[in-house]
Amino acid sequence: MQFLVSRFNPERDDKPRQQSFEVETWRGMMLRDALLEIKRQDESFTFRHSCGEGVCGSDGVNVNGTNRLACITPVSELNAPVEVRPFPGRPIIRDLVVDMSQFYNQYRAVEPWLVRKDPMPEQEILQSPEEREKLDGLYECIMCGCCSTACPSFWWNPEKFHGPQALLTAWRFLADSRDQAEEERLDALEGPYKLFRCHTIMNCVEVCPKGLNPTKAIGHIKQLMLKNAI
C-alpha cells in the first residue's frame, strides 16, 4: 500500500514535502503500525505515539484530509495512496510533529480543575449516579487535539477562541455537581471570542476519536448563560 507522508526537518528544509513509502499491510494493521514500518525504512521519519490503544492521545494526525488517531485507525478503512500530514493550522516542528502549546494554553485558560468552596467532608463528596452520568461524554477526553485543530474558528483565532477541547472541558466542570465555581466559570467565558466564536460547524464532533460532542457541550454552556441571565 502506498503512503504519502509529510516530511519537514527545519535543519534542512524550507517547506514541507510529501514522501512516498510502500508498506506491506496485514490484517488488523493500524495506521500507527504503518507509520512504524515507515520509520523502520527511514529512522529519521518523526511522529509522536505511545499507548497504541487510543487512550494517551499522542498520535493525532491528518489522514486523507481528516484528523484521526493513528493507533485506532485501521489501514483497511483508508484509500491509497494514504496521505498523512500533521494537524492543520499548527506550527510544524518536524514531519508529523506540531507545536500544540496554543492548544494547551487554551486548556489551561478554562481553569480545568474542580473548585470546592465548602469545607471538604471526611469521606467522599456525595454524588448521585444521575449527577455522575452528566459527566459521561465529557471526562473521557484524551486531549489529542483532533477537534480543535479541525476547527476553522480555532485556525483563525487560536489565541482568542478556546476551541472545542477546552470548551468541552469547561462544561465538564460546569456539569459536575461537586464544582462550586459556576459563576466565575461563566463570567470568564463572556466576550465575543472565547466561547462565541463557535459557529457550530461541527468538525469537532465528526473527528473526535472518542465519540465525544464538543458542540453539544458548547450549546449547554450557552443555555446556562442564558438561563442565568434571565
Added chain:
Amino acid sequence: MGLVKRRFDALIIGAGGAGLNAALQMARTDARVAVVSKVFPTRSHTVAAQGGVNAALGNVMPDNWHWHMFDTVKGSDYLGDQDAIEYMCREAIPTVYELEHNGVPFSRLDNGKIYQRAFGGQSQNFGGAQAARTCAAADRTGHAILHTLYQQNLHARTHFFDEYFAIDLIRDDEGAILGALVLEIETGEPLLIEAKATVLATGGFGQVFRTTSNAHINTGDGMAMALRAGVPVMDMEFFQFHPTGIAGRGMLITEGVRGEGGYLINKDGERFMERYAPNAKDLASRDVVSRAIVTEVKEGRGCGPNADHVLLKLDHLGEEIISKRLPGIRETGKIFAGVDAAREPLPVFPTAHYAMGGIPTDRFGRVISPAGTGEEVVPGLYAAGECACVSVHGANRLGGNSLLDILVFGRAAGLDMQEQLREHHRPMNEAGVEQAMARLERWDQKGEGVGVRELRDEFRKAMEDHAGVFRTEEIMTEGLQILRKLRDKLSEVRLQDHSKVFNTARIEALELENLIDCGMAIAVSALARQESRGAHSRPDYPKRDDINWMKHTLYYRDGDRLDYKPVKTRPLTVEPFPPKERVY
C-alpha cells in the same frame, strides 16, 4: 556554548500518577518543583489503567484495611514487606477520598458513594468471601486519576518540563544525588537541572517484552538511571503477565471484566479456572490465572485456528452493565479484535504487564542501598510508583494495588522530601556531568552499524522466549547467553539520523540502552532464584522455598552481581502474617 543549568528545590522525573502526586504535595508548599516528562503529562501510562484503585472503604460490603493487608501479603506470596503493606492499606482510604476531593469522576452507587467492584485476590475476613474493594471510574480509572492530578498541578502552578528526556542522575563523591542531565526533545539541547531532592517516577518497562500491555514509552528509564548510578534494583525476576491481553496484540482487557462477572473458557467451552482455583475461580490472583491460560493452550485446549488463546466471555452481563461499567474495553475489543464483547467472547492471552521489582525504597519513598551489614538512604534520591520496589507487591501484585501504590508512595515521597529542602544545594560534580554528557554524545558516532530497531526487536523477542510465564534452568541459561551477546552488540549500534530537532531515533537509542539494562536484571535475577513464587514460576523447582528463598534479590549492573536481603515480616502495629500455602 556552556551547558544551560536550572536550579530547583526538587526535581521529579516522570509525570504519571506517582510523579504528579509527589509534585502536588510539594507544590502546595513554597518549594520550587520541576517535573520532567518525556511526554506531555496526560500521555503518561497511568492513563491506560482501567479497573480501579483498591481501598477498604466498605461502600458495597463490609471491608477493613487489615483484610486488604492480608490479601496483599498473601498475593505477594509472602515476599512483600509487611510494614510497607500495612502503611499502604491504611493510607489507601484517605488517599482515595483525597482523589475524590480533587475531582476524580468516580462511578457512583445509589447512595452517592464511590462505586467499588470485585477484583482478583480480594477477600473479607482474612481469606473468606469475595470482597469488593476496587474504586472505579467505569473502566477508565487511570485516565480519570491522571487527568485530575494534572489539573490540580496546573492549579498549584507546578513547573513542567514537557517533552524532556532524562539522560542520567548526577551523583557526587559521597554518593548524594545532585539532580539530573536532561534533554529537551524539541531542540535537542541538554539541560542540567540541580535539585536538593530528586524523585524517580518513571514507571515500568513492559517494552522489554515483545507482547505487552505497556506503551511505547515504558522503557525503564528510571531503573536504568539508578543502575548506572550504582544503585541496585530489587526483585526484578518478578514480572507480571496479565492474564487477559487481546490475543496476539497485547492490549489490556481489565480484570474488572471478571470482577463484573465475566469468565474464561477454553475450546470446549469449559470454565477451566474452576479446576485451577476452586474457590476464587476467575478471580484468583493474576499469576495463577496466567499460568492456567498458558497451560490450557499448551495442553491443546486453546481456541481459534491456531489453538493459541482462550476466550473471555462477558456477553451474558448484558448491554447495560457493559456500556455502563466496561465501555472502554468494548471499544478496545471492537477495534483490535474485531469483536463486540456485548455479543461474542473476546480472544485473550497473557500479556507482559507490570514490574513488581524496581528501585528499592522504604515506605517514605527514600531510595535505600546496602551498606556494610545494613542499609542506608541514598542522599537526595527518591523513587515511587512502578519504577520503585517498596516492596508492597512482592512476587505478585494484586489488581487495583498499582494505582494505589503510585498514589500512596508518590504522596509519601512528596511529603518526606519537604524535610530535605531545608538544606542547601550541594556543589555540582562536574565529572558526573561529563559522564552523563558522554552517554548522550556516544550517539553522535557516525557510520554504518546495527540499527536501533533491529537490536530492539531481537532483544524483546529473546526476553519473550526466555523469561516468560514458565522458566526452566535450560531456557533461562540459553536466554542469558543470547541476551549477553545482544548487550555486547549495543556498541555496534549507530544512528543514521543525527539531526537535533525532535530526533526520536536518538531517544529510542537511549531507551534501548535502558531496556537492555532492565532486561538483563530480569534474566540474571530469575536464573538464580531456584523456587517458584508468585509470578516467577519454575517447573524445575515447582515449590516455594521459604527456608532458602524468602528474601529479596538485589541486582547490580556492575558485573551482573547479585546480593540478597531479608523480607521485612514485621508490620507497623499489627501481628505479622506468617507464610502459609497460597491457594485460591
